Amino acid sequence: MPSETPLTVDDFDAIAYRAAALDDPTPVVAELIAAVERxxxxxxxxxxxxxxxAAEITExxxxxxxxxxxxxxxxxxPGEDGLARAGYAELLVKSGREKEGRELFDALRPELLQDPHAPAYVGEALDACGLGAVAEEWLSVAARTIVEENQFGPEDDSDDLGVLDLLFAVLTERHRIRESMEFPHDELDGLFHEMEDALDEDEPVESGQALLYWPEAELAQVLQRWPERADIYGLDWLDHRTNVxxxxxxxSSTGVTRIALIPGSMAGLLAYAAEAGVDPGDREAQADYAADRADGGELTEWxxxxNGACWCASGAKYKKCCLPRSRA
Ligand SMILES: [Zn+2]
Ligand SMILES: [Zn+2]
Incomplete structure (x- = not known):
């Protein structure tokens, strides 16, 4: 019986997530396509x-x-915003159809001056198919165009937040690509860092904060022993990572900087509770254990x-693993 509740990004991510465990992900791709078509x-x-x-899993x-x-x-x-075209262009180039791919990228280039999401998706797609140098050039031209047309620097209290957002997006992606190419910093990289610092100052800066999470095997033990703790940790490993x-x-969006993750363990929790004389299943005891671990435990920066390994140790790249879980 077809469900009448519209499928969300989360629903599709949950289906796609299952592909990670399979040698042959064909059934998962088939399920994705059947779901979107139905x-x-x-x-x-x-x-x-x-x-x-479906394209990512298949690739x-x-x-x-x-x-x-x-x-x-x-x-x-309909209404596709450029992200899909960038991905298609990337695959065309990777498939040896460079001329078609390049034409599609050329058509997306004006987006770099329009859409603050475009620098990241155009830059990444170009970079992924060996055209990092093109991305660097396009982003440099875009950054100079925006700076020249607007005549502002990082100190400027411009009201035009849209332009500042766009410039920052262009400079961020440009800086990332140049670092990966091991280019030395130039003036625009300097501007990127100035804007980054200025943005930090604008926001209420809190000193570092750490969040305790349970690695997969530990989470299974915790939820088996205290199923009611699904109220804080989530129902399962997928749910837990989404929550985290x-x-x-x-x-991060409220200005907290220096964020870290601390892995919890059942053994550690039991030892902590025994020493403190508290019930290890107690919600508050678990929060205290987390606070205790945050002081001097092993921290993983977040x-x-x-393009680096995901914090959850799935073996997948962060951008293809837990990063998308915070969306929608
Ligand atoms: Zn830098
Ligand atoms: Zn992950």
Whole structure:
């Protein structure tokens, strides 16, 4: 019986997540496609997201032509915002169809001066198919164009937040790509760091904060022993990581800097509770254990690099693993 509740980004992410454990993810891709075709889907962006997920999984499984087909379908969703076209262009170049891919990238280039999301998705897609140098050039030209047209520096109290957002997005992606190419800092990289510092000062800065999370095996033990603690940790490993990632993203968006993750362990919790003379299943005792671990425990900085290993130890890149869990 088809469900009438529209499918969300989370629903598709939950399906796609299961592909990570499979040698052959074909059934998961088939399920994604069946779900998006059957619908109803929350909105067009969500439908495009489903096809992009199918393309990513298929590419990871080594089927480039298959991935290309799903990426093309993502571009055919009405109201697609450029992200899907960038992904399709990337796969075209990777498939040896460089001319077509480059044409598609060329068509997206004006977005760098329009859409604050574009620098990241255009830059990453170019970078991923070996065109990092093109990305660096385009982002440099875009940054200079914005600076020249607006005549402001980092000290300026410009009211035009849209332009500042766009400039910061361009400079951020440019800086990331130049670092990966091991370019020395130039004036625009300097401007990026000045803007970054200025943004930090604008926000209520809290000193570092750490969040306790349970690695997969530990979480299983905790939830088996105290199922009621699903109220704070989530129902399962997927749910737990979504909660953690959302909490940290929320902290970050309110200006908390120097965020860290601390892995908890059942053995550590039991030892802590025994020493403190408290019930280890108690909600408050677990919060105290987390606070205790935050003082001097092993900390993992968050967020990881987008292309670096995810903090959850899944083995996948952060941008393909827990990063998207904070969305929607
Ligand atoms: Zn730097
Ligand atoms: Zn992860």
């Amino acid at each position: 619908g109803p889907v929350e909105d067009d962006e969500t439908a495009a997201h489903a096809f992009i997920l 990871r499984a080594g089927d480039l032509p298959g991935a290309l087909g799903y990426a093309r379908r993502a571009t055919e969703v 990632e959302r909490t940290l993203a929320a902290w 967020p990881p690099q987008r």
